[in-house]
Amino acid sequence: MVRNVIGSILALAGATAAVWSPFRAWYDGRHGSDYRIEDLFGGITDAGAEVIGSILLPFAFAALVTLIGVVLRSRLLVALAGLVVLGFTVLWMVRVGQAEGSLTVGGGAGLGDGVANAVGGGLLLLLGALVMSGRGRSRDTRLDHGYAPAPTHPTLDGTGPPAPAPYPDPSSAGAPTRTMEEPRWDRQDPGPQQWDAPDPHQEPDGPRGPRP
Template sequence: MIRNVAGAVLALAGATAAVLSPFRAWYDGRHGRDYALDELFTGITEAKADLWWSLLLPFAFAALLTLVGVVLRSRLLVGLAGLVVLGFTVFWMVRVGQYEGSLTVDGDGTGLGDGVANALGGGILLLLGALVMSGRRGRKAREGPEERTGRAGRAWPEEPRAYAAPPGGPGPGPGTGPGPREDPVADPYGAPAGDPRESAAPGSYDPYGSEPTRTFEVPDRERDQGQDGPGPR
């Protein structure tokens, strides 16, 4: 956030300096707004150009790119604006050098003026602003909670955890219950391990809730009568 603000300040300062530079003296006291834009391709003349067809046009376009780049936090647009300003300034210097035979810097105002310095400084500030800005990618990289939380504040499901399996069977998992026990638990009162139905003595209490089993001893006489039939009365 701080880098974007600092870069935006540098970029806006550079765009302002570039837009104001055509209203300053560029060479021999002649302002930049007096140079027609087509003279950069056909040759410098002494004719006075229209305001919106002078060097002001590319610099105004660079200022528009700067505003859009600052709003969108786009380093590419801000850097492109700086290249436009520097490119047209250097191109103008080449054309004026061809027309005048050489370029001079004199203190009496007969050489390069402060308008050229403003244009060059504005282009450099635009490039510095593009370098300082972190851009949209830097902003997304700092959003740590977004890696685990959605835009609506809803947390993503966590990965399933691994559970250690107990000695008697497989551990619990998604959609499965505990495994069967292989080692029966012995009775703390001394009963042997195993099925209590098999180890229970006749007539003892059934721990599963069934009725107690009762046994009756049949006398030998009644058992013999039941086999041979009823005896004589």
């Protein structure tokens, strides 16, 4: 989290310096906003340029990409913005060197502070991309490392583990063949027992005594 904050600050500072640089002197007192975009590909001329069609355009695009990268915490987008700023700055230096024959640094007839701001802004963007940690990883480490939970049911190709048997296999060694006695339906059921009720007029068994 701290790295993302520091990297975002560096990236935003670099984008600000890059956007501000065309409004400073680039070479021989001429501002960067006076150089046309097409001059970077066809050769430097003395023709002026509109602000929207000057070298400010790629720098503004880089600043927009930087904002998106900071919001999304994307190191790739921030680094891309830095490469755009440095790429157009180097391309401008090459074209100016071809037009002037050589490049001088310092003084009134040389590279101005606008070029320094552009180069510094591009370097800050790259440094911010290096400092940023990017998005956090998922909490599920198994998914991060490509691990997946083992299947609990057999797959169609038979590679999964077999389904658990509901009852023990009687053929396995040491397994009991019968856990309880099964009912046998061939036995005769004696049915309910019948008892003869005693006859009340019958004398009880035993020695008979004299009648009164």
